[in-house]
Amino acid sequence: MMPLTSGKLNISYKIKSISGENEKVARRFLELGLIKGQAIKILNTSILKKVFLVEIRGYILSIKADLLSYILVEKM
Amino acid sequence: MEEILLVGNPNSGKTTLYNALTRSNEHIGNWHGVTVEEKKKMMKVKDKNFLLVDTPGLYSLSPLSFEEEVSFKIIEGKNYKKIINICDRNNLQRNLYLSLCLLEENLDVVIAINEIDKKVKFKVDEKKLSTMLGCDVILINAEKKIKVDALKESLLKENIIKPLPYLEKIDFSVVKNYFKDKNKNEQTIFAIKAFERNESFFKLKGYSDEEIKKIFSLVPTNSLEILTEARYNFLDEVIDKSCQKVNFTYGKSRLDKVLLNKYLALPLFLLIIAFIFFLTFFSLGAFLSDLLSQFLSLISSPILSGLKSVLGESWVHYLFSDAIFNGLSTVLSFLPQVVLLFFFLSLLEDSGYMSRIAFTFEDILGKVGLSGKSIYTLLMGFGCSTTAIMTARNMDNKNSKIKTALLCPYMSCSAKIPIYTVVGGAFFGASNIFVIMGLYLLGVVVAILVSLVLDKTVLKSDNQTFILEFPPYRVTSLRRLKNILKNNVKTFLVKVGSIMIAMNIIVFLLSSFTFKFQFVLDGNGSVLQEIGKFLAPIFEPLGFNNWAIVSALLAGLVAKEVVVSSIAMFNGVDYNATKLISSSILLSTSVVYFPSTASVLSFLVFCLLYTPCLASISMMKAEIGTKWTIVGIIIQLVVAYVLSFIVYNIALSFEIFDFCPTVLVILAILLVLVSIILIYRLIKHKKCPHNCSNCHRNCKK
Numbered sequence: 144m145m146p147l148t149s150g151k152l153n154i155s156y157k158i159k160s161i162s163g164e165n166e167k168v169a170r171r172f173l174e175l176g177l178i179k180g181q182a183i184k185i186l187n188t189s190i191l192k193k194v195f196l197v198e199i200r201g202y203i204l205s206i207k208a209d210l211l212s213y214i215l216v217e218k219m
Numbered sequence: 220m221e222e223i224l225l226v227g228n229p230n231s232g233k234t235t236l237y238n239a240l241t242r243s244n245e246h247i248g249n250w251h252g253v254t255v256e257e258k259k260k261m262m263k264v265k266d267k268n269f270l271l272v273d274t275p276g277l278y279s280l281s282p283l284s285f286e287e288e289v290s291f292k293i294i295e296g297k298n299y300k301k302i303i304n305i306c307d308r309n310n311l312q313r314n315l316y317l318s319l320c321l322l323e324e325n326l327d328v329v330i331a332i333n334e335i336d337k338k339v340k341f342k343v344d345e346k347k348l349s350t351m352l353g354c355d356v357i358l359i360n361a362e363k364k365i366k367v368d369a370l371k372e373s374l375l376k377e378n379i380i381k382p383l384p385y386l387e388k389i390d391f392s393v394v395k396n397y398f399k400d401k402n403k404n405e406q407t408i409f410a411i412k413a414f415e416r417n418e419s420f421f422k423l424k425g426y427s428d429e430e431i432k433k434i435f436s437l438v439p440t441n442s443l444e445i446l447t448e449a450r451y452n453f454l455d456e457v458i459d460k461s462c463q464k465v466n467f468t469y470g471k472s473r474l475d476k477v478l479l480n481k482y483l484a485l486p487l488f489l490l491i492i493a494f495i496f497f498l499t500f501f502s503l504g505a506f507l508s509d510l511l512s513q514f515l516s517l518i519s520s521p522i523l524s525g526l527k528s529v530l531g532e533s534w535v536h537y538l539f540s541d542a543i544f545n546g547l548s549t550v551l552s553f554l555p556q557v558v559l560l561f562f563f564l565s566l567l568e569d570s571g572y573m574s575r576i577a578f579t580f581e582d583i584l585g586k587v588g589l590s591g592k593s594i595y596t597l598l599m600g601f602g603c604s605t606t607a608i609m610t611a612r613n614m615d616n617k618n619s620k621i622k623t624a625l626l627c628p629y630m631s632c633s634a635k636i637p638i639y640t641v642v643g644g645a646f647f648g649a650s651n652i653f654v655i656m657g658l659y660l661l662g663v664v665v666a667i668l669v670s671l672v673l674d675k676t677v678l679k680s681d682n683q684t685f686i687l688e689f690p691p692y693r694v695t696s697l698r699r700l701k702n703i704l705k706n707n708v709k710t711f712l713v714k715v716g717s718i719m720i721a722m723n724i725i726v727f728l729l730s731s732f733t734f735k736f737q738f739v740l741d742g743n744g745s746v747l748q749e750i751g752k753f754l755a756p757i758f759e760p761l762g763f764n765n766w767a768i769v770s771a772l773l774a775g776l777v778a779k780e781v782v783v784s785s786i787a788m789f790n791g792v793d794y795n796a797t798k799l800i801s802s803s804i805l806l807s808t809s810v811v812y813f814p815s816t817a818s819v820l821s822f823l824v825f826c827l828l829y830t831p832c833l834a835s836i837s838m839m840k841a842e843i844g845t846k847w848t849i850v851g852i853i854i855q856l857v858v859a860y861v862l863s864f865i866v867y868n869i870a871l872s873f874e875i876f877d878f879c880p881t882v883l884v885i886l887a888i889l890l891v892l893v894s895i896i897l898i899y900r901l902i903k904h905k906k907c908p909h910n911c912s913n914c915h916r917n918c919k920k
Contacts (some may be wrong), residue, residue: 171283
């Protein structure tokens with residue numbers, strides 16, 4: 144298990160858990176469909192790697208890195 | 220009148236549908252959160268009248284941001300006949316999540332699935348969806364107004380509410396028991412809200428914090444996860460059965476391989492901006508501006524000469540010719556640029572490229588307290604602050620919008636070029652190019668510093684939009700282009716034009732009347748001159764305590780182009796702004812005004828940084844409000860004064876060594892270095908010894 148921020152580009156990961164440290168963020172993640180077992184892929188990062196583009200459920204989200212690290216994933 | 224709510228995810232086309240249903244013309248955009256407050260308008264269905272309410276976008280009924288709170292309260296107010304829930308077909312599953320939340324509350328919903336992109340072959344079976352969800356489902360195209368009438372008709376039908384199957388699988392018994400005094404329907408809704416841990420809902424229903432705590436203690440700790448999983452599993456099933464599956468990612472494009480490439484993103488963006496810049500402010504824009512002003516002088520000259528024959532050389536004639544006609548032609552000369560800029564901006568905006576720019580530059584600009592989108596506005600500021608400030612409106616949040624608008628004037632606009640070339644050229648000759656470069660750099664550095672200060676004090680960047688949906692590339696339709704241009708030109712002419720002309724008249728009156736209401740033609744003894752004389756001592760520390768220069772600066776408030784001509788006018792030189800003046804004449808005349816090259820430098824720095832023209836001020840007022848406009852003006856005056864003072868004194872001390880032109884460059888380079896170090900230090904903080912993968916600086920380990 145590792146935070147998604149240490150994942151590699153264009154490789155599908157499976158969401159293991161979402162840390163509830165920040166309740167607001169965890170809630171929004173769930174609502175956007177980032178639930179346990181869901182496949183997630185990093186498509187791109189910004190220049191300083193502070194913002195990530197991730198693919199989930201057939202659409203793309205841009206998420207700041209510090210929030211993304213709440214998502215723990217493992218290789219598919 | 221009964222109300223109909225328009226509810227949906229951000230960027231799902233609510234406002235487009237609102238415009239189609241009510242035949243109105245509200246602003247829409249291909250990004251997140253264009254609508255920030257509710258809008259209401261009458262809509263006719265057969266012979267019944269309804270009030271259609273457009274709400275800000277939301278993802279669920281547990282609000283997290285201010286806009287979502289607005290929509291949430293309207294929905295929970297239950298003061299309406301029906302809800303139109305608009306869903307984006309291309310991202311149907313995520314959009315239907317909100318529909319489920321609405322249906323769980325037994326609200327009367329009709330789902331309108333918006334087919335934005337025709338190209339995507341993703342077939343949706345309306346009937347199957349309708350039976351599975353238990354509400355009307357209609358496939359529409361809001362932009363082309365396809366099946367909008369069918370949607371209208373469905374509003375008159377009553378919905379038969381059907382329980383959602385997945386709710387039966389969740390054990391609500393404990394929490395339902397807590398609400399046993401309510402009816403069965405309400406028991407289920409309240410139990411769901413408890414599982415959602417929806418504080419806003421219970422607060423709205425009048426529960427105290429303690430009661431809410433107690434309710435939340437009745438549900439499992441991972442209740443929200445249980446509920447969302449159930450919802451999404453149900454949606455998986457729904458999509459599986461009612462839609463033809465196509466393997467595609469919404470918003471993914473091959474273009475991104477190039478446009479978001481680490482090394483290509485920045486050069487490509489600069490190339491695009493340079494192209495827009497060139498067309499707007501130079502080639503095409505300048506050509507159209509010239510054409511327009513020629514046309515204006517063609518029609519105005521017979522009118523003015525007619526006026527002259529009637530009124531003679533009286534002040535009324537000059538009021539018309541110098542103040543009103545001049546003001547009008549200045550406003551209109553901006554028009555081609557405004558039209559062109561908004562033409563390109565709407566293309567960029569709708570194409571989805573802006574979101575990509577925001578993404579690429581978010582972290583770099585974020586360090587100085589701006590958002591990724593600011594870069595476009597700021598670069599436009601080099602052309603014209605007025606039009607650039609107008610583009611600040613597409614910032615994601617209010618604070619970055621205000622900040623970006625406030626920073627625009629520090630980008631040295633093209634109207635200041637005559638000051639640099641004429642005044643600077645007269646004193647520095649060939650080395651003037653370095654002075655001009657230094658001035659441009661200084662402007663940028665000051666902007667960064669001001670932004671940093673604002674960010675740390677009054678205008679903190681808020682992280683409301685921490686998670687954003689990435690829009691696909693789209694081509695703007697001609698209809699939309701027409702609407703955007705029409706709206707923006709109207710705002711520009713009405714809001715900005717009227718203030719500009721009014722201020723023009725005021726400055727004209729000030730510069731052509733004495734305190735005794737005597738009319739003077741050459742400005743001698745005018746109120747403006749008197750004010751200039753009165754204010755001159757203030758500029759003593761800056762090295763130019765001369766009334767003529769101060770009056771010219773005052774006149775420069777109208778437009779920066781006037782500064783040079785005013786200096787000449789006060790000196791009795793007939794200077795026509797459209798003709799190129801030989802700098803030697805001005806040199807001989809302005810030597811009187813500028814005692815040393817140090818004072819010239821200080822004057823140039825002051826011109827760069829002080830309050831922008833009236834057009835930008837009125838635009839700022841229109842975009843960010845009176846309060847922030849005044850704050851901005853004060854900051855600009857203070858910054859201009861302080862920096863001019865510093866530059867003057869440094870330059871003066873260097874003047875002994877006859878070293879002057881390079882001084883500003885050295886100063887600018889030093890400032891750049893300092894700010895680079897500052898920014899670098901902000902970005903590269905000390906590495907965390909704990910070796911976490913995502914160390915952010917507020918880590919407390």
